[in-house]
Amino acid sequence: xxxxxxxxxxxxxxxxxxxxxxxxxxxxAASQVLAVIIGFVVALGRISKHRAPRAVAGLYVWFFxxxxxxxxxxxxxxxxxxxxxxxxxxxxxxxxxxxxxxxIVEAAYMAEIIRAALLxxxxxxxxxxxxxxxxxxQVLRKVLVPxxxxxxxPPTGNEFIAMIKYTSLASVISLRELLTTAQVGVSVTFRYxxxxxxxxxxxxxxxxxxxLLQSWIERRYRWTSTVPTRRFLPPSWSRRSPGAPGSTGTxxxxxxxxxx
Amino acid sequence: MSTANAEQxxxxxxxxxxQLPLLRVQDLxxxxxxxxxxxxxxxxxxxxEVKALLGPSGSGKSTILRLMALLEAPDAGEIIxxxxxxxxxxxxxxxxxxxxxxxxxxxxxxxxxxxxFNLFNHLDALHNVMLGLTQxxxxxxxxxxxxxxxxxxxVGLAQRAGHFPSELSGGQQQRVAIAxxxxxxxxxMLFDEPTSALDPELVGEVLAVMEQLAGEGMTMVVxxxxxxxxxxxxxxxxxxxxxxxxxxAAPDEFFDRPQHERTRRFLEHVH
Ligand SMILES: Nc1ncnc2c1ncn2[C@@H]1O[C@H](COP(=O)(O)OP(=O)(O)OP(=O)(O)O)[C@@H](O)[C@H]1O
Ligand SMILES: [Mg+2]
Numbered sequence: 001x002x003x004x005x006x007x008x009x010x011x012x013x014x015x016x017x018x019x020x021x022x023x024x025x026x027x028x029a030a031s032q033v034l035a036v037i038i039g040f041v042v043a044l045g046r047i048s049k050h051r052a053p054r055a056v057a058g059l060y061v062w063f064f065x066x067x068x069x070x071x072x073x074x075x076x077x078x079x080x081x082x083x084x085x086x087x088x089x090x091x092x093x094x095x096x097x098x099x100x101x102x103x104i105v106e107a108a109y110m111a112e113i114i115r116a117a118l119l120x121x122x123x124x125x126x127x128x129x130x131x132x133x134x135x136x137x138q139v140l141r142k143v144l145v146p147x148x149x150x151x152x153x154p155p156t157g158n159e160f161i162a163m164i165k166y167t168s169l170a171s172v173i174s175l176r177e178l179l180t181t182a183q184v185g186v187s188v189t190f191r192y193x194x195x196x197x198x199x200x201x202x203x204x205x206x207x208x209x210x211x212l213l214q215s216w217i218e219r220r221y222r223w224t225s226t227v228p229t230r231r232f233l234p235p236s237w238s239r240r241s242p243g244a245p246g247s248t249g250t251x252x253x254x255x256x257x258x259x260x
Numbered sequence: 261m262s263t264a265n266a267e268q269x270x271x272x273x274x275x276x277x278x279q280l281p282l283l284r285v286q287d288l289x290x291x292x293x294x295x296x297x298x299x300x301x302x303x304x305x306x307x308x309e310v311k312a313l314l315g316p317s318g319s320g321k322s323t324i325l326r327l328m329a330l331l332e333a334p335d336a337g338e339i340i341x342x343x344x345x346x347x348x349x350x351x352x353x354x355x356x357x358x359x360x361x362x363x364x365x366x367x368x369x370x371x372x373x374x375x376x377f378n379l380f381n382h383l384d385a386l387h388n389v390m391l392g393l394t395q396x397x398x399x400x401x402x403x404x405x406x407x408x409x410x411x412x413x414x415v416g417l418a419q420r421a422g423h424f425p426s427e428l429s430g431g432q433q434q435r436v437a438i439a440x441x442x443x444x445x446x447x448x449m450l451f452d453e454p455t456s457a458l459d460p461e462l463v464g465e466v467l468a469v470m471e472q473l474a475g476e477g478m479t480m481v482v483x484x485x486x487x488x489x490x491x492x493x494x495x496x497x498x499x500x501x502x503x504x505x506x507x508x509a510a511p512d513e514f515f516d517r518p519q520h521e522r523t524r525r526f527l528e529h530v531h
Binding site (some may be wrong): 122132135143146150234 | 370
């Protein structure tokens with residue numbers, strides 16, 4: 001049995017695959033956003049001056065990093081309605097269960113990323129902001145968070161890409177995301193290669209788009225002034241500056257150190 | 261005279277003789293764990309006066325500035341600015357430390373300039389200067405922009421308004437930091453070794469801005485190792501050692517006729 005291009009193409013362009021892909025992206029994006037929000041609160045707890053929030057946040061990170069995500073999904077979807085009658089209603093969909101399960105687990109990892117990002121900003125800037133008269137909340141919002149975002153972006157991009165693939169775990173709670181869709185196709189036709197490669201193509205496209213999005217966001221966090229005249233320098237000049245010819249980026253520490 | 265007498269108007273600066281001190285520090289104590297860093301510090305600064313603080317490393321100079329800037333609370337003692345005791349609320353004889361939110365409001369009267377500049381790396385020079393106006397003073401963005409620009413012009417950096425800290429020299433960064441503090445219109449400016457982190461050729465531009473500021477009548481407390489600056493600009497110079505003021509006097513007295521052995525030894529090192 002050789003690779004049948006028609007079966008592959010039909011699968012690739014089928015409504016089921018598109019639906020599965022949209023579901024995967026949607027679930028991953030919603031879970032990631034929720035995880036960032038919960039993770040931010042947990043991170044603040046982790047770096048709090050007070051013992052109680054530190055303990056609670058520490059416990060959260062420990063617990064949800066320790067248990068398998070699959071188990072969390074099963075608990076939310078199956079044990080949840082058993083314990084809480086309110087969850088036996090129709091509105092408690094597999095999507096919602098997946099969203100809850102994936103986001104509370106991911107929040108534990110995001111909390112560590114955000115904590116590290118907040119701690120990476122030198123203390124002097126917060127002190128200077130306090131000296132100006134900014135309140136603690138303003139110091140956080142106007143000085144620490146904008147800079148922490150820059151530090152947290154690359155690892156968060158990693159997490160989001162992993163999250164897109166983690167959505168396939170939601171097959172255990174009968175959610176027909178991308179990989180489940182492929183699996184269903186295979187189980188009917190036994191055309192492994194065609195259906196799996198079609199799914200593979202989807203993942204490649206999705207992750208490429210995410211990477212583009214990430215680099216676009218990172219570019220907005222460069223914090224260098226754009227000096228228009230540099231664009232008009234002759235090529236021999238701009239070659240001396242790092243980055244592509246015509247780029248106005250200044251070298252970062254790593255580029256400086258490695259002379260790349 | 262080992263410490264300034266709070267009741268006595270600064271006799272060394274005749275032009276302020278009839279005013280109450282703008283800033284008065286009384287019997288300030290601070291310890292970190294087992295080390296007592298400030299052992300009862302007293303001094304006063306008159307309106308428009310420039311006071312230079314000299315002293316060896318680890319003597320507590322930065323600590324006393326941090327306390328005056330209300331960034332940390334003293335263990336004991338008082339900081340009185342313009343007749344008002346800072347950092348605490350007194351009700352019915354009971355003294356309690358202010359919460360961070362209320363401290364924030366009081367800090368706006370005190371400008372602080374740090375050894376390491378501490379500019380906000382994600383903001384260009386203009387927005388570094390604007391942040392306090394928009395966030396703390398609640399000034400509109402357009403007015404804040406105008407005032408920040410005027411302040412950058414004053415420190416000679418109008419051309420660099422759009423540059424980020426990473427694109428500025430140390431001297432330029434420190435001038436932005438001075439503008440950032442100054443734009444809040446503080447009653448007193450505190451400088452913690454503002455030129456110690458600078459290359460020698462960049463020290464002059466920062467000292468020039470500070471000297472200009474002193475000439476305009478700003479009240480200043482300057483921790484510095486720049487003896488020539490202290491001699492030329494300060495109204496009074498104090499030697500700080502082991503958490504106490506050892507000697508304070510007018511610059512000529514202080515440098516040419518030091519009364520204390522400790523001062524003589526210190527001056528031998530810095531000269
Ligand atoms: N947050 C802190 N925790 C513990 N000890 C501290 C702290 N800050 C300062 N110290 C100690 O207090 C003493 C005085 O420090 P301070 O920074 O005020 O000295 P300084 O006179 O400014 O010295 P330098 O000229 O080196 O800046 C030092 O022994 C220092 O180790
Ligand atoms: Mg110091």
